[in-house]
Amino acid sequence: MTLAIARRTAILLLSVLAASVVVFAFMAVLPGDPAQVALGVNATPELVERTRQEFGLDRPLLTQYLDWMGGVASGDFGTSYVTRETIGPQLLDRLGVTLWLVGSGMLVALLIAMPLGTIAAVRHRRPSGAAVSGFSQLGMAVPAFLAGIILVQAFAVQLGWLPSGGWTPPAHDPAAWLRGLVLPAVSLGLVQGAVLTRYVRTSVLDVMREDYLRTARAKGLRPYPALLRHGLRNAAVPVVTVLGLQLATLLVGAVVIERVFVLPGLGSMLLDAVAARDLLTVQSIVLVLVAGVLLVNFAVDLLYTVLDPRLRRS
Amino acid sequence: MRVRATAAVLPVLLLAVSGCFAGSTATVGGDESTLAVGFTAEPQNFDFTTTDGSAIPQALLYNVYEGLVKLDARGEIVPLLAESWTVSEDRTVYDFRLRSGVEFSNGEPFTAEDVKFSIERVKTEWTISLKSKMDVVERVDVVGPQHARVVLGEPSNAWLFDMTSRVGAMFDPSGVADLATRPIGTGPYRVAERRRGDSIVLRQEPGYWGERPEYETVVLKYYQDATALNNALLSNGIDVISQITVPDSVPQFEADNRFNVLQGTTNGEVVLAYNNARPPLDDVRVRRALTLGVNREALLAAAWGGRGTLIGSMVPPTDPWYEDLSGYYPYDPGRARKLLAEAGNPELNLRLRIANLPYAMSAAQVVASDLGKIGVDVRIEPLDFPAVWLQQVFTDQDYDLSIVQHVEARDITTFGDPDYYWGYDEPRVRELLAEADSGTPDEQVVKMREVARTITEDAAANWLFLFPNIVVAKKEVTGLVRNQVSESFDLTNLGRAR
Secondary structure, three states: OOHHHHHHHHHHHHHHHHHHHHHHHHHHHHHOOOHHHHHHOOOOOOHHHHHHHHHOOOOOHHHHHHHHHHHHHHOOEEEOOOOOOEHHHHHHHHHHHHHHHHHHHHHHHHHHHHHHHHHHHHHHOOOOHHHHHHHHHHHHHHHHHHHHHHHHHHHHHHOOOOOOOOOOOOOOOOHHHHHHHHHHHHHHHHHHHHHHHHHHHHHHHHHHOOHHHHHHOOOOOHHHHHHHHHHHHHHHHHHHHHHHHHHHHHHHHHHHHHHOOOOOOHHHHHHHHHHOOOHHHHHHHHHEEEHHHHHHHHHHHHHHHOOOHHHHHO | OHHHHHHHHHHHHHHHHOOOOOOOOOOOOOOOOOEEEEEEEOOOOOOOOOOOHHHHHHHHHHOOOOEEEEEEOOOOOEEEOOEEEOOOOOOOEEEEEEOOEEEEOOEEEEHHHHHOOOOHHHHHHHHHHHHHHHOOEEEEEEEEEEEOEEOOOOOOOHHHHHHHOOHOOOOOOOOOOOOOOOOOOHHHHHEEEEOOEEEEEEEEOOOOOOOOOOOOOEEEEEEEEHHHHHHHOOOOOOOOOOOOHHHHHHHHHHHHOOEOOOOOOHHHHHEEEOOOOOOOOHHHHHHHHHHHOOHHHHHHHHHHHOOOEEOOOOOOOOOOOOOOOOOOOOOOHHHHHHHHHOOOOEEEEEEEEEEEEHHHHHHHHHHHHHHHHHEEEEEEEEEEHHHHHHHHHHOOOOEEEEEEEOOOOOOHHHOOOOOOOOOOOOHHHHHEEEEEHHHHHHHHHHHHHHHHHHHHHOEEEEHHHHEEEEEEOOOOOOOOOOOOOOOOOOOOOOEEOO
């Protein structure tokens, strides 16, 4: 058990390291000179060269990489030469927004998928069950940003019930924060909810075929109480796996949703940084995102080991 | 049980963790003393001395920073921190009488020492390319606390005009330590709060020397997405859209009686650039043919909803030497084909390397299709703007044709620089530009008009159209400017109808 965890931790660290090399190399070959972008159209070559030196871009790539990674290892992401501010605090600030978005999106997805998936399974031979399946197919086909645009049109522009975008931190004004979070969370959660509904449906269907559930029904329990008491617990196992995998998708979806709803999260920070050729910031954000996804996978892996005793022996 | 608990705990945990990172932001109050203005380009920092781009001066110039002079709504140079000024006979010595009782937002008084400091600092500390606008200054003398004398190496009309832009901004020597995050100027507003990716809050400076603006607080809100910007106004999230970037969306505001739509001109010429230095475009017949071969009226209608102005040269109507040259090369594919044949190039293959921005993308489609009709095969290559475009087209000059918007004021002078990416080298134009700069204002107008005519005659570029300035605001917001002539989004004249 300990050995398995140690091995997985080592793999995690190596993966992050490999990712950092790839990210750095990619930034190095990206066309466009950060110094030129900062100085504007009429900059003289000497001035561009001086600024490159100021930014530290004239140093050998290996030095630049080691410098960066050395800093990251000690929690210092460096200072952006575009914003002139330290990257670490900005990253944390933006990460907070993205995590709220992803978390609430996940919550919406679960609130949709759990009941709908169960209903679709229990009634899979009836029209209502088929209708739920149909709706989830439709939901999967709608991209999150489109859902966002439609929701904004309806609830912000036409009805005026909710803001069309923008972000208020919860500590500042909880009510405004919640109002601002509803539409983005729903846009993000709808699609994920549709995907998840299908997994819930399948795993509930599987569970319904199990002997213990038939026994429960034979003892006289109605279908839903039987499922609730004996089935859902078991049906949740595969759903947790999918949930972990979906977190990565949610992060990607969040980048787009942040754009639609003007949320100052990691995604919009990334897009801004790319446009300004703020390489150091881009590198750091991508690394954090990659590390985040790897961490979730790592957590899911660990969860398996906890759930399934057979995996502990390998 | 354990499994279900985990499933439920995960999102909750995420929420809890992220709660620790929550920062602060601007909330737009519903009160009458607050105005929220929506923009598309966000300043990356507050230091326009080392970071180029229009976003920083748009937010800070005239609002936070002030110069000796400013441009008013009609494009006239009017006094700001200078009460008045005189120019010597030979037009090289400017004596500025400064306003008294002016203070920077850090409490330091504004004096002639600051004028000397600020102008000299452009030459020594600034890094953006615009710093060259102060090259003509020989020295600044402090004659008295309220009297600054600027001595130019040679007469220059452009210099005083440039003093109305960001290079003319006045700084305090003790206030430049942290320009990127703490701008300190003499303006009516100071930066009170900043939330990156979201907004900048400007609050009125209580000790401002001049007339107090109507709005106590102005929130500048940034929306990279044009639709999100429009929706913000439609759903009451902001009061003003500083500039509409999607012309298709204008009719919905025009049809809505809650809003006023103002359409005017900018300094932004959308130019189809020809690489004058390289064959086949070094041949004036080819350039003329390509200019005759594009139907600019149809292009403007297709690419920008007909909103914009046809100009025909590098001069917007707000410049004193404007003359309508839009009919100089009427759309004539027949003549274009003839000219191409004359030049020995009946069939051409050209690379159209454009900025990957909406106006350029849609204009490029029309250009390619029009030129196709006169036998020119155009391959469109969109380049990431600004980074890749700047590197490959602007710096390396690796292109045949390009489309980009030139937003600087009076940038017709770029045609006097043979190293500029136009590749245009015409001694006569250089001479005229020099004479215009050193002459009297009347002479300037005459000479500049001649420059504009010459580059048009040479078909040095193809001026597709002038970008419109389309401002949309709630009916009660007053004082908005129709034509955008300065670099600033001037908040000082905004008011509220009662």
